[in-house]
Amino acid sequence: MKKVSISDIARKAGVSVSTVSFVMNDKAVKMRISREVINKVENVAREMGYRPNQLARGLRTGKTKTIGLIVENISNAFFATLAKTIEDEAKKYDYKVVYCSTDNDEEKARDLINMLSQRQVDGYIITPTLNLGEEIRKLQGENKPVVLIDRYFPQHDEIPAVLVDNYEGVTRGMEYLIEKGYRKVALVTIETEMAHMKDRLQAYCDVLKRHDIKEEGHQVKIVPYNSGREGALKEIEAVLSGAGDSVDAVFFLTNYLGVLGIEVIKKLKIKIPEQLAVLCFDDNDIFRLYTPTISVIRQPIEAIGQRAMLALIERLKHSGEGAAPENVPIKLVADLVARESI
Amino acid sequence: MKKVSISDIARKAGVSVSTVSFVMNDKAVKMRISREVINKVENVAREMGYRPNQLARGLRTGKTKTIGLIVENISNAFFATLAKTIEDEAKKYDYKVVYCSTDNDEEKARDLINMLSQRQVDGYIITPTLNLGEEIRKLQGENKPVVLIDRYFPQHDEIPAVLVDNYEGVTRGMEYLIEKGYRKVALVTIETEMAHMKDRLQAYCDVLKRHDIKEEGHQVKIVPYNSGREGALKEIEAVLSGAGDSVDAVFFLTNYLGVLGIEVIKKLKIKIPEQLAVLCFDDNDIFRLYTPTISVIRQPIEAIGQRAMLALIERLKHSGEGAAPENVPIKLVADLVARESI
DNA sequence: TTTCATGGCTAAAACGATTTAGTTCTTATC
């Protein structure tokens, strides 16, 4: 019981392969195939359960109707939601998406791009790691559109990117904390050279400076990327043990760090917000359900996915022409969700 | 700047296409290509940045080195973890996985199978919806191996399946509740005809019967599948409003329901475990971090992914031969994680 | 001198589609 091909149908219907192809692609009328032949072919195709081979089609046409999505980690809530949005959005334009995770590893990211390229995806949506600029330029050189999400390369402004306005988001959060009277705000962030995180860090520093908060107000803990779960917990604990004393508030710069932070807070039995105010960049179910509920700066995940998809589709359409260089990166505004933790 | 093909290399290196192919596939020695030609070809390929076209390769060989993974919803923690495990596992065998979500919609599931089939994936791992038996048999007819996960079709024991022992898991949970003195255990489950959920429900009933618990002890709430978030919250609230009175414990049969349950409990300010003991089938970060922590029956997600992958690879290897019909379904044991909620 | 290996490659078919450029009938037009 082999798969049925277009020529099987042709044989059974007593017509040529081309005729079948025209019928299957709704070009029958344009090619003046008679009504009866059309019906005959359609019937035979249905009976035999024909499903066009996309490999063959892609090989011939050069289009696979597939886009590659590279995220940091698909099992992280943020990326999972983003992926789902993009998948749903892609379907509207009749594209399928295949996704994969870099685990933030440069080498792995390169391998993934390579793999997707070999599979001839039509375009890419990428959460880049460091030093991926060259690889991405190569894709563009092959005329494959690329849109970055969540992160960007300031030095490569010819690569379109869609992300939250990180600087503005953290500024908003910090202003809120300060307005509520907190002055000793610890920052917990992740070790990285990437611009989006630098922007967040910069915003923190700028706000403190603007309010003339010095020394004791500046407590930045940078968790090394490879410290693992246990290591990260230790690092965070080191900061939070100062709660109620050297620290009166903490701002976690990623959702993942925030969840670890909750774990530490729970362990140390720190009272929120009496001993410690808590704010996190990026929402998570846990923050909504924890007692007390945790305030967050919420990224507009759906909007990011939609805008990215839109930008990509635009480029896929006019892939030949010189892509109109949008003002990059596109920065969307994050909103503050005030809950009980501040 | 077009993509470079094998014949571009052949031309530049002054050899035939076949020779290049042999070199690129490590068949050069077997084909007695001389050392110098091998080196030459390899150099040219590297210089030109050659990446084999997998469409062409797949078309020719009939193997895409890709497996299709169909889950209910990739943004759900359970399936996201499962997907990640399977992806990692697949990589070991040099397979790529492409995943998609059914949202538990029969029609969508069929479409996805169709789409993956058109893309010529070599095998499938599927979280089936209702009535997918026929479609799956068709795949097997085309000699494409299929392994089910999380769910199974009792009436189709020729389709291999890997899942947790649902009956045993719920039995264990119920015995634990009863041992701790709870007698009025409400059950919250989802409306479905699928066997794995029937098994869970059956276990609940059997345990109560075994302990001679009648009437007041039997409170089964079946949340309709299409009730949406708000609807589901209402349904659950209807049950939990009896906490401390007609109900002294609640057992959520899925992780998703459990999270909604927590939301209701929080809203109604129900004291756990004083007014209500809580148990959930399937773990989630929230259960670990909520105060108090919530006990769960934990599924061995990694093991499920690994066993499923193993079974699939086995079948991919001997796809010609009559697949040795394993004892199906493979049922793995779930363990009870006792926390503070009981 | 013919035959046979063997070493070192290449030609060409095949995979399953799409698409361009025909081909073969009718029928209408001058």
Add this chain to the structure above:
DNA sequence: GATAAGAACTAAATCGTTTTAGCCATGAAA
């Protein structure tokens, strides 16, 4: 009666690989 203009199809090239069968030397064996 010759020509042109559709109508209704089909042949064959093509996409980029893999793979089988075979070609052409050279040297050894008979």
